[in-house]
Amino acid sequence: MRLKQKILSIILPLILIPIAVLGIFAYRYSLNAQSTLEEVKLKADIKYRVSQVNLYTNHITSAVTYLATNKQFLDALLKGKSGSFTQDVEVELDKFAKIYTDTQQLSLTAPDGRILTTYQASETNRNLMNKLPLTSHIEWQLITPNNVTSPLIGMQHPIFIDSLNNKKTILGYINIILAPNWEAKLKLEKSRGDKFMISDLTGNLLFSFPEGEMGTSIPRNAFRKLYDATQHDQSSTFKLGSNHIFFSGQLVSGQYLFLYGQDKSFVGKINNELTWIALIIVLLTMLVAGLLVYHNIQKLVITPIKQLAQAKQKVAQGKFDIKLSTENKDEFGELFSAFNIMVKQLIVYREKERDGRLRLEYKVKERTEELVATNVALESSNIALEKAKQESEQASELKSAFVANISHEIRTPLTGIMGFTEQIIANSPNDRHQLDLLGRVLISGRHLLSLINNVLDVSKIEADKLDIEVTEFNIFELFNDVVSLLSTQAADKNLELVFNYIFPIPQYVRTDSTRLKQVLLNLASNAIKFTESGSVQIDVKYLDANSTIEVVVVDTGIGMSEEVAQSLFQPFMQADVSISRRFGGTGLGLVISKNLAHLLGGDISVTSEIGKGSQFIFDFKINVDNGELNITQINSLLDLANEQGQVFGFIESQKNQDMVEVVVESQFPHETKGKVLVAEDVVDNQYLFKLLLDSLSLTYEIVSNGEQAIEKALTDEFDLILMDMQMPVMGGLEATSLLRQAGIDTPIYALTANVMKEDLQRHLAAGCNGTIAKPIDRDAFMTLVRSVLNNIEEVDYPAFPKEKLDELKRDYLLQLTEQSTLISRYLTNMDLLGLMSEFHKIKGSAGSYDLVVLSSLAGQIEHFCVENKDADSFWPELKNHVHTLLQTIRNLIHADSN
Template structure:
């Protein structure tokens, strides 16, 4: 019923025939009728009103003279009054007049006749001789001035009945209503005829079309239509017959197409199987590529680390002459450059996988920039390209960020500038772009005068593996990853990177300018760099304009008396007067032409302090020594300038963390981890309390609460532990803080060996404040303690104090070892082993690709302390028997969650000892066992077989480590 009602009202929509008929005919006629009715009523009312006014005016005009005479009669007696009323009574014989009276200006009635209250007259306008109509009640009043009395003018007032007007309106309404009904009836008749003649046949045609299907396309219509609709019906029937014929043809064609499609699908299925195999092969090849990159990078890094270690040993001994030292420095810079290339390839893989994270630590910003420039200076000197650095003095001395990644970005840009600049110069500019309370934004540009950028190069400049010249005969090498990696690294440091062609800025300039900006946090304390050179007089001649401006700026900042010569002849003319200034006078000239001849000419006129500015590889130490000149390395830095004038290294109080007064709780189920952590914290003068599991840590905290002792300043908490895990312990501590309102918030730092980007968020939700990845480094501890402890613990610690830290480390180590067993005590003979005696045999290999024991890595993880490295290795090996026994029992009982805990404990221990093969196998074994828990499925036979196989491989790796370690224990 509701659907029928909706269908009925749907016909009257404007889009349908009924709706259009009503909208085009019925509605306009109704509007015209209503408008005509309104006009008729208005004109009728106005006409009747005019007729009444005319009648009233005629009556008042006829009786005006009579009223003026009656007004002058003496009405002192009753008889006179009655006669006047009788005379005025004749006015009531006029039609529609109800009463009349003589009324003065004050509304007082002098004479009145009629049936109503004689004094009930409305207020009327007194400024007109004739007025009206005045509405009062249901009637109208009219008046005319007829004379004056002592009180003022007097009006003859009449009241006329409005009933005739009302009756006339009703008659008009009756006529209009009858006319409207007749009109409506006529419209309905027309609508009915139109509907039966046109609309009804159209709806019948629609209904038959709606009921029609593929089987009834050839049937004819059954409708009673005439005229044009009958012709339309015939045309539709003809069209349907044609459609029926086309449908039959289409059906036959569809069946044929289905057969063809079925055959095609069979072919595609075979091709999909082929493509799937090819995809699997591509995925396998990609995985093999990743494994190859990891393996080859490790194999490349190993000899590079050895080279770098020997270089540092040679430089530390200080037994090299100037020439050999220059060679060693060149080797060091070249190996660092090669290591940077390897890091580019690995970083690209990490960035592509989204697993690259920035390390945050304090570093010297100016020193980091000049380290890059010094490393690349041999390349620039080979091409005789001048390099200069504008370092903004507003930049802070120290910043907090990833120094390695920042130097990597700058290295890529500067090395590209050197590569694509055949001649000219390279200028690096740094400036402070923005500074907040504890954060700065540094802007850096690298401008070269090389070949510039073409339109094609700009589109693919920051794309991976792309270069400006990809032809076989191209001049410039490289991996094509530098700019792509730099862009990703800059974005990770919340910055942007871009470039511009120098010709767009100045048509006469060549080359390109690359720019980037990065954000750094500011440490709490900045070291003070206060140096005054007011006592020095400097005469300089630098041919490179940018370097000359930088030297001038530095000397002006340090208040030195600077004199700049315009030419070599001008320099020679001023040398005599500088010869008289004594030790505080310096002459600085750049390396150009015949250096020996230039120094001879200078020494013939000047015998004071002399510095030669140029690249280290281009300055001949013998020539400098012969003429008693000192090298000032290019590019010019403030530190080298201060070192030159004062003949010493710049004295800057580097902030070192001193944890005096701090008390830290360290929680880890693996004792070697606790030994290293406690030793590192003791180096920072931090008091340490240890716990082997979460329950013991809670007991330590409850004991201090029960004794009303201050809580720990910070807690280092391992993640996976027996009895109570790290997250469970942390949540319990947070619950204790919630109920104990007097307890301050205790910073808890997670110790984890798998610190990926997604795991950090999970740790924060579990209640941790921050996390530290294993193996723990001293810089990480300084950063964590400086961030999460309230006391100001930054102060200067000199070298003598640092030399006494080894005793603290050894004492902490011996105390922990004595608590294990007597078999783990240290041998006095082992303490005399020197690092250099073991560096020649740093690696023992079982296979060509798997390093069993990396002794250099062990020393690095033990802060270069031989005794600590040996004891950590001994503790790891001593734990093998117990770990093997427990793992064998857990595998037999199929207790894989606990097996995962044991594997994690071994994996955490291997991160403090240089056993890459054992660490890799343990980590893979742990990840494999954890898949059972993550997928929430039971262990099947295939899974248990894989566990047994991995367990067997792990036992072999433990045996290899035990065998390889015997050589170091016997020394």
């Protein structure tokens, strides 16, 4: 969205919304005002029409009064008092009727009611005079004969004469019937929607306009409503058919109700016209306001910005002759001034750059001449150095020959020493002390032999006589041997050893397997030696670009500085004297390993940080002599399992089988007693602990979560509590913390597959006395249980029956079938928490049954979930990993059944 659209989208609503709101308020106010005006207008209209009637009647009354008091008329009347009126009376009446053309009838009536003479405008309704009552005062009334649509006005005026006693005597009455033109008098128009009614006080209609539209009477309820509104000087609504009439009324002569109104639809039409006018005004206002805002923004903001952008583009093209106008004194004027100053500075900097480039070229020329002279001097020095190198090489060859000879001379007596020692040990002397001393001699001899071999390798390296023997072999078998040898070292120091394949990796390589294993063992052993706590991780991956395999060894050990790392591959070098005293060693291993790496077509590099650990990267060619090689790619752990069976741990499994077949005749020095509480949610692990504790003849209880463990620990007494850290309902950390808060001081040991340093610290912080790593080391486990219950540090105990182990393993494989179904359902439902829980269970339990491949694969998938759960491609990749895990389980079950 461009800038002007953005500004308009912000400013226009701020202008148009208030205008629209004000328009709505104005519209509502105009409606109310119009209603008020209509009501006022109706009141004024009814008053006007009533006043017209009053003016009309008053005018007639004045004319009749004048006639009744006219002397000639009275004289003529007195002359005919005897019973016959003179012609003068009739003349006067005719004259009056001609002047007031609305006159229908005009007559003289005697005091007793006899009609003396009559002027008749028409022959109809001659008896209308009888409807006028004889009164002594002047008044008028409406007369509605049957054959007349509009009411007539009847008026009676007494004729008085003075008597002797100054009393007035009624001589007779002048009666007049008038037929006024009501529409003209009241100024009523149909086109305007006028409605007019005259009714008596009972609701009978005496007159209505338009004629015949309103019937003959007003309904009682409607009349009462109209009458009450008239009494309170208000307007009211009267429904006439389907129309609603807005009426205002007034009482006339105390006996007639005059009502004037207009059709509400006509009023609404006027209102609609006003509404449309108001709406058009509001819309025009909004349009004009929007156009004004757009014009001003375009002029005041957008145009200066465009000018600035165009100027910037020209400057970017190297055109510095541009200058922006600064006539405006606003912010844009200041910005343009700053831009002009910047352009001037760029011109200055450009000139300085040009001068600097010229000076630099001159200096380069000078330095080139100096370098030529220096090269001549260096050439002379190189000749001298070459001579010194030859002398040094001769000295190195002599040194290597000496080392080879002395090594040979030392190895000769050492062979005898070690051979005789091994022979004596084979004869199994009865004296245990002597046997221990001979074992120490043999160990020292082997250490000395290893040292001599290293020194001899260094001498061969320096003499350039170290050869390699290239063969084709299975790289995974070699890695298995390495892992087997390293596992014991890591376990002795309670370190976590992690070995990862990053597939694809070729199955076969052509290189020196002995030297390759030597390098791998040296790097990994060093990592274990210099790591007190934490882990050692070995990652293996194939680099297709240069056909090499890269091995990365990462530890969490003591680390080293950059200066030490640079001198690390020099003979007899270690970090410092304190390291030599603390860890031992000659400093030859890495020197030999680096040279062997070169012979294997690769190299070794190191990065390290003091206190955080080190990382060694070793790479080697998969075909060091470019001979014929069987190209077979292993793309996953599943492929590897299909190719070799259970790859990881088969050596460990063999070691465990050897262990379980050994029969130890000695009995426990003390009988172990105590009650143990085990909190473990995996059924197979529960069965394993049951067998282990049964072999010690201990009383125990097993629960499935932390909540049950708390309940048992609070209601019963135990001598030892073994607490799994990850369980449903409540985990081990929370359960341990709550037990310590409740005052339970029973020894509690954590059961977990996570034994990193920070994990151990969390266990201790929660109140655990220690940690037992999964998979369970049977020797260490049973030693720990006995030491806690009997306070014995080291004991001998009978081996676990092999038949029980095989039965337990078969039960675990059957349980894995059900667990595979559960994992498939979790994967279908995309239940990440459920999947991670099952991965953790397999990681912690499979290794206890020598299923190291399965344990390692589950641990890798669990780690993948933690690290990549927010990635876009997480679920597709996870599905591939899970399918690999399930296929591995199926292969294991199939292999066991065969």
